[in-house]
Amino acid sequence: MTFYVSAIILGLGFSLLALGIFLSLRVFNFPDITTDGSFTLGGAVTAVMLTWGYHPLMALVASMVFGAVAGMCTGIIHAKLKVNPLLAGILMMTALYSVNLAIMGRSNIPLINQDKIFDTLYMSEFSTMLSFTIVFWLLLSLLLKTDFGLAMRATGNNEQMIRSLGVNTDRMKITGLAISNSLTALSGYLITQYQGFADINMGIGIVILGLGSVMIGEIFVRSSVTNIFIRLAAIILGSILFRLVLAAALASGVDAGYLKLVVALIVLVVVGIPNLLKRT
């Protein structure tokens, strides 16, 4: 049972990453794989700051700011230097590996006696994760409903149109990627404290978790639903379900070494089956 509770907690922790991916992939139509690097970046900054005795809330702000800067860099590389989205993301992800290693000073930092966000808030791990998820779900939904948010959504949806409406789309993309990657770093911040360590490799392949969650979530809402609160809630649900399925796979005896294979298969099924059904 605790096994599944832990899966739900992880699902909530990773749902922030999934919201970040939704922002880059669905709102901006930008397949951003800076994610792998900015997730670890969030973890690295958190682990180092907590070890140095900084307050967990300070670490929260710092990791989100660092994540935002990473996203801005990807955005600038793409928008100003005209590098294609995938390559811009790969470049940043690669560069971030070294940056993360430099921040951490070694490849693994355990957090054992340090005060964590759960201690600061006097809340259980579950309620902390749930609170963070709810707060950022509300904030992101509201943001996307504002005039600024509408302009963001239109940037990825019909760039020509929104440019002719007087919006500087380069700046929009840079801002959007900053927000997206700060959410990813926030996810790294939470997961690091939950698992009790930061590792230089903790972000490898993590982007697929976000993509998978977005796609699983989209199974639950029809495309005619324009209500952004519902769309984002579905993605959070997708993230939790993803984790539950993984937990079930492990519980049924799948070797942990095959976990990434299982992840890839789940995403393949979610992406592939609807296409298969559509064709017939």
Add this chain to the structure above:
Amino acid sequence: MIRLEEINKTFNKGEANEVSALKNISLEIKEKEFVMLVGGNGSGKSTLLNVISGKVNAGSGKIFLDNIDVTRFEEYQRSKWIARIFQDPLTGTAPDLSILENFRLASLRTQKKNLSIGTGKKFQEFVKEKIAVLGLGLETRLNRPMNSLSGGQRQALTLVMAIMCEAKVILLDEPSSALDPKTAVLVMQSAEKIIRDYGLTAVLVTHNIKDTLSYGSRIIQMDEGRIMRDMRGYEKSALKAGEVAEWFG
């Protein structure tokens, strides 16, 4: 309202596929003029509109809007003056956003898009009123995504969106040629009504000879990047369909 001085535009300069799309074009369009722009395929009509709107940079020459030199202005900076409608009804709207959200963006046009929510009750009523003018019954479907509408419906809405702001110039590039004849008439009539009611300065590209005679206060014919004919007022109203057809040989 719009003044072009010796505009030249060459694509792929210095290469084997060099095209001289606009050749030394000078042109003045007065306020509230409604220009029908005609010419064969590749004669430079779309390029001319693109140069005015700033989507394409003129190679040389100057562009004035409202007597302000906008030659060096980016497209988004010129959008303060200019609204555009394209042949493809999909270009003017964001497909995944709702009708209401599309109108919100259109209504903001030049203003800053800040962190307030502007799609409340009052705005909804305002939009409903505007859309009702079309008589398509779309005012009851404000929360539907744009991609759930037909091309003609989207094009008609795009026209209404164009007048949600204070843009004084509207550039229409074959706005009705992707639509079935009945919807095409509806879109052209809506366009004329809107241009007249709001006193806009308009340039409309079309290949439909009947439309060039029924609409507009001035007709300009382009050929190979040059202006061949330019008629207005009485001269234009005296034109016959046969004459215009002859221009195209």
